Amino acid sequence: MRTLTVAAFISLDGVIQAPGGPTEDTTGGFCFGGWIVPYADQASGEAVGELFAQPFELLLGRRTYDIFAGYWPRVTSEMPHTGIVEVFNRVPKHVATHDPDTLEWHNSHALEGDLAKAISTLKQQDGAPLLTQGSGELVRQLMAAGVVDELRLMTHPVVLGRGKRLFDETAQAAAFRLVQSSTTPTGVLVARYVRAGEVRTGSFETV
Incomplete structure (x- = not known):
């Protein structure tokens, strides 16, 4: 069984909309x-x-x-990100x-039927780990279905006040454990969290 990682650029107030342009x-x-x-x-x-x-x-x-699909197949050696263009063009895309019928990018596959069931089927198959990038609406559905195993978040020191957010009220409650973190010179917090079971609660009240 393979894992599902959600990777996202995120603001301090949880916005993930249009980070790149x-x-x-x-x-x-x-x-x-x-x-x-x-x-x-x-x-x-580097992160x-x-x-x-x-x-x-x-x-x-x-x-x-x-x-x-409108960008990566057209990247040339003079453009940025050429180090990962071959990988993006080669790997399977679900x-x-x-x-x-309109998925023309190389090695693209449509998820058919109920999304949660399709993802569960993918996770049970042999293959490389599944990774999301962007895809806010999809990610919110994945969080609601409780199928996310890992979060890779790059939190930027900015409050946007509006925009599409990574988490909403439909997210299934779950605990995550911080396993790795670092901070860039510009103040971006790079963190990796893995799922750690159910949410635990307690009280500071004395008995």
Whole structure:
């Protein structure tokens, strides 16, 4: 059985919308697209590179898939991120979509039927760990279904006040354990959390 990791760029108030550029996702009048760019440095680049250096298969929502499919196959040696372009173009890509016939990016596969069941089936198969990138709507469904095994979050020191968030009220309650963390020179907290069972509660009241 393989694991499912959610990787995300996130603000202090939990926003994950349009981290990479102004036109990435303006839904709801979001005007802060590209908010991670001022914090980009060598350390954050290395953290992203480390994430993609391990074997993985991509799990994507349709909006993120279309953004990726419109970019990665067209990357040239003069453009940024060429170190991972071959990997992204090669690895299997599992996509939540209602239009399976329109998945033209190499090695793309549509998730059919009930999403939670499709993900559970994928996890039970042999293969590399599953990894999400972006895909906020999909991730919220995964959190609601309780199928996420690991969180890889890059928390940026900014409050956006509005925008699509990683967690909402549908998320299934679960405990996670911090297993690795570091901070970049620009103040980005890079953290890895693994699932640690059910939420535990207690009281500070004396008996």
